[in-house]
Amino acid sequence: AQSVTQPDIHITVSEGASLELRCNYSYGATPYLFWYVQSPGQGLQLLLKYFSGDTLVQGIKGFEAEFKRSQSSFNLRKPSVHWSDAAEYFCAVGSYSGGGADGLTFGKGTHLIIQP
């Protein structure tokens, strides 16, 4: 069975500092990996995804993530955070079946707090 672990429940970062959110996955085949952000009262917004190709993927809002198969990791990074980045971040894994991703398995999320 597939699973996703986000080891950090909360992370506090100063505005302007760099950020790395950790994600480890367990999956039997080539994983289809995602990072989503959820702000209070908002739906999930896709930040970036990885299926194949370059293991360093660029997303929206200045985020990037690196797929490391040997470590079963897909960590999310941002060089300089803004106060508006405060939100809940979810890593997810799924399988790909031709038309797109099947139902996703989500991690428990990391709550990002930005200090002024």
Add this chain to the structure above:
Amino acid sequence: GAVVSQHPSRVICKSGTSVKIECRSLDFQATTMFWYRQFPKQSLMLMATSNEGSKATYEQGVEKDKFLINHASLTLSTLTVTSAHPEDSSFYICSARDLAPRVDGQYFGPGTRLTVT
């Protein structure tokens, strides 16, 4: 593009009644939609996969007779929580997969907050 809506955004119902939640893809066609449930400050759990014109596939542990899913068209899927109880109170989120083949994952709706009193 790729907008998914849910209606209602919030609903309060009494124990024992049924509630229907709609999920619509507004600017694309979706043969497949997914229903998730999110408890407060927890992750999303996949409940079922809804395929247009066929029966939904439920995840292990999800009661299919309690959570009725209908996907009658390429733009609409509904989730009906039957005989709701307080433990069914949760945030229900749908997502839709674009019919056009592309590696874009799923587009999520804004969610429906269900409170059963």
